[in-house]
Amino acid sequence: MSKKKGLSKRECATARSTKAHTVSLEPSGKATNGGAGNGGHDRLDRSALNNSNEFYDVACKVMLVGDSGVGKTCLLVRFKDGAFLSGSFISTVGIDFRNKVVAVDDAKVKLQIWDTAGQERFRSVTHAYYRDAHALLLLYDITNRPSFENIRAWLTEIHEYAQQNVVIMLLGNKGDMTAERAVKKDEGERLAKEYGIPFMETSAKTGLNVELAFTAIAKELKHRVEKQPNDAKFRIQDYINSEKKKKSTCCG
Numbered sequence: 680m681s682k683k684k685g686l687s688k689r690e691c692a693t694a695r696s697t698k699a700h701t702v703s704l705e706p707s708g709k710a711t712n713g714g715a716g717n718g719g720h721d722r723l724d725r726s727a728l729n730n731s732n733e734f735y736d737v738a739c740k741v742m743l744v745g746d747s748g749v750g751k752t753c754l755l756v757r758f759k760d761g762a763f764l765s766g767s768f769i770s771t772v773g774i775d776f777r778n779k780v781v782a783v784d785d786a787k788v789k790l791q792i793w794d795t796a797g798q799e800r801f802r803s804v805t806h807a808y809y810r811d812a813h814a815l816l817l818l819y820d821i822t823n824r825p826s827f828e829n830i831r832a833w834l835t836e837i838h839e840y841a842q843q844n845v846v847i848m849l850l851g852n853k854g855d856m857t858a859e860r861a862v863k864k865d866e867g868e869r870l871a872k873e874y875g876i877p878f879m880e881t882s883a884k885t886g887l888n889v890e891l892a893f894t895a896i897a898k899e900l901k902h903r904v905e906k907q908p909n910d911a912k913f914r915i916q917d918y919i920n921s922e923k924k925k926k927s928t929c930c931g
């Protein structure tokens with residue numbers, strides 16, 4: 680029994696025809712993931728099966744990218760499990776993914792989050808996955824200046840390999856390490872503004888803005904999929920700013 684439906688290359692997969700439904704993602708991409716390795720496809724197949732009890736309306740692929748050590752894996756673990764991976768740093772080998780369904784307004788958005796290896800030697804593996812991504816979270820480490828200086832190169836790579844309309848968000852991670860800060864917050868803001876992408880500082884350690892980053896992405900993608908011609912445009916940076924404001928007024 681197959682419940683799988685194909686994914687449009689440009690849009691998230693949607694299903695709205697039945698009340699209770701599950702749409703499994705097409706095994707990454709037979710059709711759309713070109714040169715990606717089979718390992719990823721096999722894992723994706725199994726995951727779709729394991730999650731068949733989870734209902735969702737929209738399914739999207741999100742990729743975490745950025746230099747090695749900036750905290751991509753930790754950010755994903757914080758979001759998925761609410762935990763922080765402290766201790767010795769285990770660099771990701773190749774690529775892996777985790778699924779999480781988030782509630783956005785009246786809909787459930789399934790985020791399939793791909794955690795990539797930042798090390799240069801895995802770059803060609805990562806490139807093959809870009810074109811299926813609906814959103815990219817691009818991270819640097821606020822205590823590591825070179826990781827920030829490499830952001831322009833990452834953006835060039837993204838523009839080369841990803842879909843033209845991919846949602847990009849810049850994240851300055853390790854926001855808890857203020858004593859070791861090597862990149863000012865307004866430098867991150869300025870760079871993001873220059874490229875017209877949303878920005879915030881995060882911390883996988885404390886959880887600062889982690890939920891917000893993924894929820895904002897889910898909201899943006901859901902709006903894109905379900906947008907009616909007369910709907911007001913969803914502005915992701917405005918949403919982030921208003922959520923931050925709400926938090927600061929409610930919780931000091």
Ligand SMILES: Nc1nc2c(ncn2[C@@H]2O[C@H](COP(=O)(O)OP(=O)(O)OP(=O)(O)O)[C@@H](O)[C@H]2O)c(=O)[nH]1
Pocket residue numbers: 745746747748749750751752753754764765766767768769770771772795796797798852853854855856881882883884885
């Ligand atoms: N203080 C602090 N440490 C962090 C944070 N995020 C990650 N780290 C630490 O930074 C190191 C690298 O984190 P990872 O998440 O493994 O880095 P990565 O970007 O996945 O690295 P690659 O897999 O090599 O690409 C680990 O020792 C983490 O404990 C954070 O927000 N704050």
Ligand SMILES: [Mg+2]
Pocket residue numbers: 751752753769770771794795796797
């Ligand atoms: Mg990693």
